[in-house]
Amino acid sequence: MKRLRIVISSLLITVLAVLCFAPTAWAFCGFYVAKADSKLYNQASQVIMARDGDRTVLTMANDFKGEVKDFAMVVPVPTVIKKEQVRVAPPKIVERLDAFSAPRLVEYFDSDPCTEYDRVLNEALPAPAARARAGAARGSASELGVTVEARFNVGEYDIVILSAKESGGLETWLNRNGYKIPRGAKQLLQPYVRSGMKFFVAKVNLDKFEESGYQFLRPLQISYQSRKFMLPIRLGMINANAAQDLIVYVLSPKGQAEITNYRTVKVPSDANIPVFVKNEFSDFYKSMFQTSYLKEDRKVAFLEYAWDMSSCDPCSAEPLNPEELKQAGVFWLDNNSSNDEPFPSGFRRPPIVSSSVFITRLHIRYTRDRFPEDPIFQATSNQESFQGRYILQHPFTGELKCQAGREYKRSLPKRFEQEAQTLAKLTNWNIQDIRRKMKLTVGDLNSSWWGNFFSWLVGM
């Protein structure tokens, strides 16, 4: 009897659990008004990693600020890269992904509490197609234990692929060939040399750069096949004296990507904040990110966005079309997709099923002491959507004559105070300053006598 009870109760728990918690469809709605894109940060490298199985297309957008002639980049890569595996990507593509996935501010307007109605907005949209590239190669010449596996130029870049037997030789080779290698590089190059990685070395061919007419250096895109799914960020820390920002867009046919050797934490999201933030959203986001970064002890990666790329809600930028996804490195989609027709402009569009490109935007702020090891990634099948999203809820400003309206009015000061506290907690800003600023905004919104009274209340 007792046993029967156990079985019945455990079965009951299963049924209840499934019934109560079965995943509910959750749609974000609202109007997109502002975004916190990568332009906020002075030094933000951006990397797109499109990966399916062991094939990767890596796009590196450098944030190089100096003279173009001084530009040189040394990236450890898992395999030898041939000319066919390298191309120059249009700079716009990184901006497009950035805009699409940036943390966003949405605003809602309270409806007249005397005539209650609901408003729901839904957006969704189609996407993409592409093709695959991969391979490996072997080259020629050697000196100092360094083998030049390949030498070619792509667009405005002169590229050399090196393999080395020891890091001292590699450093000497790079110095002799006119690459300015920072002090201390030898020690950092060694682990990559020893683990059999090759070196992708690029500098700018000035003649070609001038011919091309481009103002800035365009992103380099390489494709390769390797089980390694990591980013060698250690080299980039040599001459950095402050924390660096890295934004990684992982495009996967499966689902959310995460880091396997550091924690991946969601940025705070879905918070209701005072409406004045509309005018200082970038300051808000920067402060909030920094506050979370310190709170997590500076050693986590932040998830800023995770979404199936066939839709967005609300969209902070047009979703990428198949051509753009291809430019971003997505190679696994069928080219004959029927979704190829151009989209009409505007944010509202008909929902079209599945594109199997899932984007994960990870924001890593790293320093030498907290990120000793290069981050290793994995794509999981986690289909959960997430966005860094902050909500402005404008109070209703019309005339209120009914009982519900009076109750609504009474509820406002409490709501404003709650928003002020949320903002203070997220950004570590001074609560008094926030209240002061809110008073102004609320005062502007409400010209009626009670509106002024509220703002006075809130300011207290």
Added chain:
Amino acid sequence: MLLKDIRDYQILFLGSFLVLGIGTRDWTLHPELIGVVIASCLSTQWILSKLNSQEPEQKLNLRSALITSLGLSLLLRADHWTTMMLAGVSAIASKFCFKVGDKHFFNPGNFGIITALTLTSDAWVSPGQWGEEWWYGLLFAGTGGLILQRIGRWDTTAAFLGSYSLLEAIRNLWLGWTWDVYWHRLMSGSLLLFALFMVTDPRSIPNAKIGRIVWAICIASLTFILRNNFFISTAVFWSLFALAPLTIVIDWLWSSPRFAWFENIRTQEN
């Protein structure tokens, strides 16, 4: 009586890690999936021990099933409840299907994880989500150590962690990474969880001490190879799964009385 059985402590510790995880690690832990796993483990255990009347300790075995389900909840992630149910059912069923004599050789939790990873498309393990804070390490080591000392299986953990960290140290030295990289690699919460709560399951690992040590070193070596040469982030689970049948050979080589919860309690009470 509560806390009389050693496994009650284990249940308590694993349960509190789960609460700690949901509370402080903000993972994608879903309470409903944890409920599903617990229920499927318990009911499978009950049904199969009912069918298999030779099983004498069905009442106590619900504890083992609960431990398995807590372990699964801590380590496995999935999108759908069916996947978690599959993991729970296969974990417990493996105890009844894969056995030599009356000893099962797959760790049930590990078997459930591998089943979900191979047979479904929506299961994954998040090795990074425990972070590497030192106090988590201490917490695991302290509480785990307590349990292991009581059941007398600390040798397995020591052999596993010792040989694994030695291999990683040699690699680190050879590659020329600084030692913070080494510590970062070792201070993974998931690795400690595995070493303290999975590799030590006294019922499925070799009986003789020397056998356990050899077995643990084999698992550590395979984990090291899978992680560093094949870049598999879930290397520990695959390694334990692949080497679990080795228990039979080792038990044949070094015979020793089988572990039983009852005897252990009795000897401790004496």
